Amino acid sequence: MSDEIKNIFKVKNFGAINEANINITPLTIFVGPNNSGKSYLAMLYHIFTSNTIELKINEILKDFPKSLNNGDLLFVQNLITKFTDENTEKLEEYLENNDNLNSKPYKIDLKDIESYIIDILEKFYLNYVNEEIEMFFSGKINELINLKPAIENISNGVFINYNNIRFENKNNELKITGIDFNNIKELLNLKMNNSLFKINITEGNIELNIDMENLIPYLQDNSKESYIKFICRFLLTEITKQILIAIIKRKSYYIPVEKTNVIHDFKKILYKQSKNINNGYLNIQKNLAEDFLLMDYTDEGDFYNMAQKLENELFNGNIIVDTQQGFPIFLFYRKDGLKVPIERTSSSITELTTFILYLKNMLKKGDTIIIEEPESHLNPKKQRILVKYIVQLINQGLNIIFTTHSDYIIEQINNHLRLNNMKENNTKLNLMKKYNYTNDDFLDPENLSVYAFRKTFKEVEDYSYNVHKVSFNELGIEITEIMELVDDLYNESEEIIDKLLE
Numbered sequence: 411m412s413d414e415i416k417n418i419f420k421v422k423n424f425g426a427i428n429e430a431n432i433n434i435t436p437l438t439i440f441v442g443p444n445n446s447g448k449s450y451l452a453m454l455y456h457i458f459t460s461n462t463i464e465l466k467i468n469e470i471l472k473d474f475p476k477s478l479n480n481g482d483l484l485f486v487q488n489l490i491t492k493f494t495d496e497n498t499e500k501l502e503e504y505l506e507n508n509d510n511l512n513s514k515p516y517k518i519d520l521k522d523i524e525s526y527i528i529d530i531l532e533k534f535y536l537n538y539v540n541e542e543i544e545m546f547f548s549g550k551i552n553e554l555i556n557l558k559p560a561i562e563n564i565s566n567g568v569f570i571n572y573n574n575i576r577f578e579n580k581n582n583e584l585k586i587t588g589i590d591f592n593n594i595k596e597l598l599n600l601k602m603n604n605s606l607f608k609i610n611i612t613e614g615n616i617e618l619n620i621d622m623e624n625l626i627p628y629l630q631d632n633s634k635e636s637y638i639k640f641i642c643r644f645l646l647t648e649i650t651k652q653i654l655i656a657i658i659k660r661k662s663y664y665i666p667v668e669k670t671n672v673i674h675d676f677k678k679i680l681y682k683q684s685k686n687i688n689n690g691y692l693n694i695q696k697n698l699a700e701d702f703l704l705m706d707y708t709d710e711g712d713f714y715n716m717a718q719k720l721e722n723e724l725f726n727g728n729i730i731v732d733t734q735q736g737f738p739i740f741l742f743y744r745k746d747g748l749k750v751p752i753e754r755t756s757s758s759i760t761e762l763t764t765f766i767l768y769l770k771n772m773l774k775k776g777d778t779i780i781i782e783e784p785e786s787h788l789n790p791k792k793q794r795i796l797v798k799y800i801v802q803l804i805n806q807g808l809n810i811i812f813t814t815h816s817d818y819i820i821e822q823i824n825n826h827l828r829l830n831n832m833k834e835n836n837t838k839l840n841l842m843k844k845y846n847y848t849n850d851d852f853l854d855p856e857n858l859s860v861y862a863f864r865k866t867f868k869e870v871e872d873y874s875y876n877v878h879k880v881s882f883n884e885l886g887i888e889i890t891e892i893m894e895l896v897d898d899l900y901n902e903s904e905e906i907i908d909k910l911l912e
Contacts, residue, residue: 417660419458420571423555425450428866430877434778435859436804438811441820441889442863446875448813449667450547450554452780455811457542458572459662459778462697466538467658474651485533486650489526494642496522501638515608515617516641523616523649528586530650531575535657540583546697551579573657609648618645662778662811665764666698667786698764702738705771707731713808717769720799724792725759729766740767757787762796775807785816797822802850804857824886826853831884860887 417434421427426447432438434455440448457463470477475486501516508514544550555568570577574590608619620641629636711717721728727744729752740752742759752763768779784800785793797819800810814820830852832838842848859879866874880889 418571418574419455420569421451421454422569424454424568424570425554426873426875427451427863428874428876430861431879432861432877433859433879434809434811436809436857437800437853437859438809439820439823439858439860440811440813440863440877441815441860441880442875445873446863447877448863449782451877452782452811452813453546453664454543454570456662456664456780457539457546458570459658459660460538460542461661461663461701463535463538463542464658464661467534467654470534471651471654475647482533486647489529490643490646493523493526493646494639497642498638501641502634505634505637515610515619517615517617518645520611520614520616524589526646526649527589527653530653531657532586534650534654536577536584536586543584550582551584552582555579609645616645616649660778661776662780662809663701663768663772664697665768665779665781667782701772702764702767705738705767707733707738707771709771711769711771711773712775713769713773713803713806714771716799716803716806717766720769720796721762721766723795723799724762729759729763731767758789758792761787769803773808776809778809778811781810781812783814783816784812785814785819790818793818794822797826798851801826801853805850805852820887820889823853823858826851827855827858827882827886828884830854855882858882860889862889 419430419432419434421430421432423429424447426445427450430447430451432451432455440452442448470482475483478486497518504516508516540551543554547554551568568577568579568584570584571590575586576588576590577584578587579585610617618641625637625640626632629640718728722745725742727742730741730743730749732739732741740763741749742752742755743749752760762784765779765781765784773779784796788796793816800812801823804810829838829842829847832841842851860882862878862880863875864878866876880887882888
């Protein structure tokens with residue numbers, strides 16, 4: 411995977427996490443003991459890529475800046491005025507020496523617009539992030555600092571780096587403390603080529619070419635002042651739009667481990683929420699219920715057919731949604747023709763209902779689905795089937811992050827890696843035929859990253875974990891913690907059996 415498309419997420423001092431440096435790949439797996447920060451890290455990444463924030467920003471972008479409320483519009487106008495004042499002298503000099511900006515581009519150092527990018531992101535993105543953090547974690551960012559007061563030499567404060575933007579907690583909320591301009595193209599991919607403008611980013615600069623003659627109809631008059639105001643307004647408006655488009659280009663959905671309750675109590679959750687009644691459900695569960703309410707069940711997502719194959723193979727039936735009453739009612743339709751309410755089915759079906767509904771009706775290629783413990787309530791055989799479909803889904807363009815405690819899941823992942831690594835010969839073809847694999851079941855190691863959550867200090871009882879990337883080879887992944895547990899169990903069983911037979 412090239413550096414240009416890496417999706418790096420760095421976190422320090424958040425919850426149980428001392429330090430994490432994650433490269434999100436098409437398939438990303440978190441393993442580790444309970445209470446080690448797996449769900450915290452997964453949920454934090456979801457917040458920065460939230461489908462909810464994406465919807466809010468898309469509303470802003472529909473007719474930007476006309477779509478803004480009065481306060482936000484004034485904020486943008488003030489930024490444009492400030493930007494114009496700072497660039498007027500330089501533009502005046504440039505216009506005097508260049509009759510047409512098409513002949514030689516006007517250059518702006520990226521460092522000179524850093525403060526504007528930060529102001530824009532904090533206003534239209536980070537405010538939503540802080541709201542989501544407080545909602546999902548039921549507390550402000552300063553309450554979520556790594557709980558390790560007994561350990562010395564640990565810096566205070568939460569640090570996050572996402573999309574080459576650095577965040578830090580200040581005054582009970584996250585603030586942007588800087589931008590890595592060495593990788594700015596990942597964030598600010600300004601490219602425009604029309605009858606009026608050409609914009610491009612080169613090393614450290616924004617380059618602007620303008621066709622001065624075609625610009626005249628858009629100006630108040632033919633004065634330099636009109637040219638300068640229009641150029642500055644256009645450039646900062648376009649930068650704002652492109653930043654917001656870039657920041658939401660990775661969109662994620664989250665399925666928590668407590669998903670069955672959402673299916674069972676769907677109506678109750680939404681009713682009590684509409685009445686502002688504290689219903690005792692987690693905010694992540696309420697968010698999931700809202701997704702189901704807003705989901706368009708007539709719209710087949712990019713993975714609809716895959717979802718049908720998955721549910722048929724796992725459950726010998728289909729999950730269907732009745733919306734005739736204006737409200738979604740979840741049913742399970744067995745192949746023998748029997749329809750039953752989903753809450754009367756087995757826990758294995760209700761556990762996977764959320765995943766299947768997202769696949770059928772919402773997820774598009776390029777989206778990310780985050781699942782806590784997908785193995786919940788599935789026997790080992792069904793866990794293996796689920797992994798097979800997960801591999802096929804990422805090969806079709808879906809990104810998946812999941813947490814797991816299951817050695818069955820890890821070993822099945824290994825089989826998909828091993829198949830990919832085998833040489834093309836009759837032995838491989840015979841194995842594929844015997845175990846019903848196709849080329850869609852191959853897992854390219856470039857598309858996989860696995861992270862183990864391990865105690866920061868083994869010699870003390872603490873709540874601090876570092877996140878380590880797990881290496882793997884042609885034989886697959888070997889996670890020390892899982893292997894040690896399996897070995898311990900085997901050795902204990904062997905000793906008990908030996909004593910029993912003495």
